[in-house]
Amino acid sequence: MNDCIFCKIVRGELPCYKIYEDNETLAFLDRNPVNPGHTLLIPKKHSETILDTNDETLKKLITTTKKISKAIFESMKLEGFNIGINQFKIAGQVVPHLHIHIMPRHKNDGIKLWPSREYESEKEKNNVQKKITRLLK
Ligand code: AMP
Ligand code: ZN
Numbered sequence: 001m002n003d004c005i006f007c008k009i010v011r012g013e014l015p016c017y018k019i020y021e022d023n024e025t026l027a028f029l030d031r032n033p034v035n036p037g038h039t040l041l042i043p044k045k046h047s048e049t050i051l052d053t054n055d056e057t058l059k060k061l062i063t064t065t066k067k068i069s070k071a072i073f074e075s076m077k078l079e080g081f082n083i084g085i086n087q088f089k090i091a092g093q094v095v096p097h098l099h100i101h102i103m104p105r106h107k108n109d110g111i112k113l114w115p116s117r118e119y120e121s122e123k124e125k126n127n128v129q130k131k132i133t134r135l136l137k
Contacts, residue, residue: 006097
Protein backbone atom coordinates (compact mmCIF):
# COMPACT_ATOMS: atom_id res chain seq x y z
CA MET A 1 0.00 0.00 0.00
CA ASN A 2 1.64 3.18 -1.22
CA ASP A 3 0.28 5.69 1.27
CA CYS A 4 0.11 3.41 4.35
CA ILE A 5 2.41 4.81 7.05
CA PHE A 6 3.36 1.40 8.41
CA CYS A 7 4.18 0.15 4.89
CA LYS A 8 6.37 3.25 4.58
CA ILE A 9 8.15 2.26 7.80
CA VAL A 10 8.65 -1.27 6.41
CA ARG A 11 10.14 0.19 3.20
CA GLY A 12 12.42 2.50 5.21
CA GLU A 13 10.71 5.63 3.87
CA LEU A 14 9.71 6.71 7.38
CA PRO A 15 11.90 6.33 10.48
CA CYS A 16 11.14 4.12 13.45
CA TYR A 17 12.81 2.98 16.66
CA LYS A 18 13.21 -0.63 15.60
CA ILE A 19 12.94 -3.32 18.28
CA TYR A 20 12.94 -6.49 16.17
CA GLU A 21 12.75 -7.63 12.57
CA ASP A 22 12.56 -10.92 10.69
CA ASN A 23 11.41 -11.87 7.19
CA GLU A 24 7.71 -11.47 7.92
CA THR A 25 7.44 -9.08 10.86
CA LEU A 26 8.74 -5.78 12.21
CA ALA A 27 8.43 -4.33 15.71
CA PHE A 28 9.08 -0.72 16.70
CA LEU A 29 8.35 1.65 19.57
CA ASP A 30 4.94 3.31 19.53
CA ARG A 31 5.57 7.05 19.22
CA ASN A 32 2.90 7.84 21.82
CA PRO A 33 3.34 5.10 24.43
CA VAL A 34 0.96 4.27 27.26
CA ASN A 35 4.19 3.57 29.16
CA PRO A 36 7.84 3.48 27.99
CA GLY A 37 8.51 0.33 25.97
CA HIS A 38 5.05 0.27 24.33
CA THR A 39 5.78 -1.60 21.11
CA LEU A 40 3.90 -2.23 17.88
CA LEU A 41 4.41 -5.50 16.02
CA ILE A 42 3.30 -5.56 12.39
CA PRO A 43 3.33 -7.96 9.47
CA LYS A 44 5.57 -6.60 6.71
CA LYS A 45 2.98 -7.50 4.09
CA HIS A 46 0.05 -5.08 4.25
CA SER A 47 -3.25 -6.31 5.66
CA GLU A 48 -5.81 -4.32 7.60
CA THR A 49 -7.06 -6.65 10.33
CA ILE A 50 -6.67 -10.27 11.39
CA LEU A 51 -9.62 -11.07 9.10
CA ASP A 52 -7.65 -10.43 5.91
CA THR A 53 -4.32 -11.80 7.18
CA ASN A 54 -3.28 -15.33 6.30
CA ASP A 55 -3.06 -17.91 9.09
CA GLU A 56 0.66 -18.53 8.70
CA THR A 57 1.38 -14.83 9.22
CA LEU A 58 -0.92 -14.74 12.25
CA LYS A 59 0.89 -17.71 13.81
CA LYS A 60 4.20 -15.96 13.24
CA LEU A 61 2.82 -12.75 14.77
CA ILE A 62 1.70 -14.45 17.98
CA THR A 63 4.99 -16.31 18.52
CA THR A 64 6.90 -13.10 17.82
CA THR A 65 4.60 -11.26 20.24
CA LYS A 66 5.70 -13.72 22.92
CA LYS A 67 9.40 -13.30 22.10
CA ILE A 68 9.20 -9.49 22.19
CA SER A 69 6.94 -9.38 25.26
CA LYS A 70 9.45 -11.47 27.21
CA ALA A 71 12.27 -9.08 26.28
CA ILE A 72 10.19 -6.01 27.20
CA PHE A 73 8.91 -7.63 30.40
CA GLU A 74 12.42 -8.43 31.61
CA SER A 75 14.34 -5.40 30.35
CA MET A 76 11.76 -2.83 31.48
CA LYS A 77 11.20 -4.60 34.83
CA LEU A 78 7.45 -4.77 34.29
CA GLU A 79 4.81 -6.09 36.64
CA GLY A 80 2.49 -6.92 33.74
CA PHE A 81 1.54 -5.99 30.23
CA ASN A 82 -1.49 -5.81 27.95
CA ILE A 83 -1.63 -7.08 24.40
CA GLY A 84 -4.21 -5.40 22.20
CA ILE A 85 -5.32 -5.14 18.61
CA ASN A 86 -7.85 -2.52 17.56
CA GLN A 87 -9.84 -3.83 14.64
CA PHE A 88 -11.55 -1.32 12.36
CA LYS A 89 -12.16 2.40 12.94
CA ILE A 90 -15.19 1.96 15.22
CA ALA A 91 -13.00 -0.05 17.62
CA GLY A 92 -10.28 2.59 17.69
CA GLN A 93 -8.05 1.45 14.83
CA VAL A 94 -6.41 4.59 13.50
CA VAL A 95 -3.71 3.02 11.30
CA PRO A 96 -5.32 0.57 8.85
CA HIS A 97 -2.32 -1.80 8.80
CA LEU A 98 -2.59 -4.69 11.29
CA HIS A 99 -0.56 -4.02 14.43
CA ILE A 100 -0.33 -5.69 17.81
CA HIS A 101 0.17 -3.36 20.76
CA ILE A 102 2.40 -4.69 23.54
CA MET A 103 1.74 -2.30 26.41
CA PRO A 104 3.89 -2.26 29.54
CA ARG A 105 2.03 -1.99 32.84
CA HIS A 106 3.10 -0.88 36.29
CA LYS A 107 1.28 -0.72 39.61
CA ASN A 108 -0.88 2.44 39.88
CA ASP A 109 -0.09 3.55 36.32
CA GLY A 110 -3.66 4.82 36.00
CA ILE A 111 -4.46 2.95 32.80
CA LYS A 112 -8.07 1.77 32.66
CA LEU A 113 -9.31 -1.27 30.75
CA TRP A 114 -12.57 -1.27 28.80
CA PRO A 115 -15.85 -1.00 30.73
CA SER A 116 -18.11 -4.06 31.07
CA ARG A 117 -21.87 -4.57 31.37
CA GLU A 118 -24.40 -7.29 32.17
CA TYR A 119 -26.44 -9.14 29.53
CA GLU A 120 -30.02 -7.90 29.70
CA SER A 121 -31.43 -11.45 30.01
CA GLU A 122 -30.59 -15.13 29.68
CA LYS A 123 -32.53 -15.00 26.39
CA GLU A 124 -30.22 -12.36 24.98
CA LYS A 125 -27.19 -14.39 26.07
CA ASN A 126 -28.62 -17.54 24.45
CA ASN A 127 -29.38 -15.73 21.21
CA VAL A 128 -25.90 -14.30 20.99
CA GLN A 129 -24.37 -17.72 21.64
CA LYS A 130 -26.54 -19.26 18.88
CA LYS A 131 -25.76 -16.50 16.37
CA ILE A 132 -22.02 -16.89 16.75
CA THR A 133 -21.78 -20.67 17.01
CA ARG A 134 -23.92 -21.12 13.86
CA LEU A 135 -21.00 -19.80 11.82
CA LEU A 136 -18.47 -22.02 13.56
CA LYS A 137 -20.02 -25.39 12.69
P1 AMP B 1 -4.36 2.14 16.64
O1 AMP B 1 -5.21 3.16 17.30
O2 AMP B 1 -4.51 0.76 17.22
O3 AMP B 1 -4.47 2.16 15.13
O4 AMP B 1 -2.88 2.53 17.02
C1 AMP B 1 -2.03 3.23 16.18
C2 AMP B 1 -0.78 3.48 16.99
O5 AMP B 1 0.26 3.80 16.09
C3 AMP B 1 -0.90 4.63 18.00
O6 AMP B 1 -0.62 4.13 19.30
C4 AMP B 1 0.16 5.63 17.51
O7 AMP B 1 0.81 6.26 18.57
C5 AMP B 1 1.09 4.75 16.70
N1 AMP B 1 1.80 5.40 15.61
C6 AMP B 1 1.25 6.07 14.57
N2 AMP B 1 2.21 6.48 13.72
C7 AMP B 1 3.39 6.02 14.22
C8 AMP B 1 4.75 6.12 13.80
N3 AMP B 1 5.08 6.76 12.68
N4 AMP B 1 5.71 5.54 14.57
C9 AMP B 1 5.35 4.90 15.70
N5 AMP B 1 4.09 4.76 16.15
C10 AMP B 1 3.13 5.33 15.43
ZN1 ZN C 1 0.43 -1.01 5.21
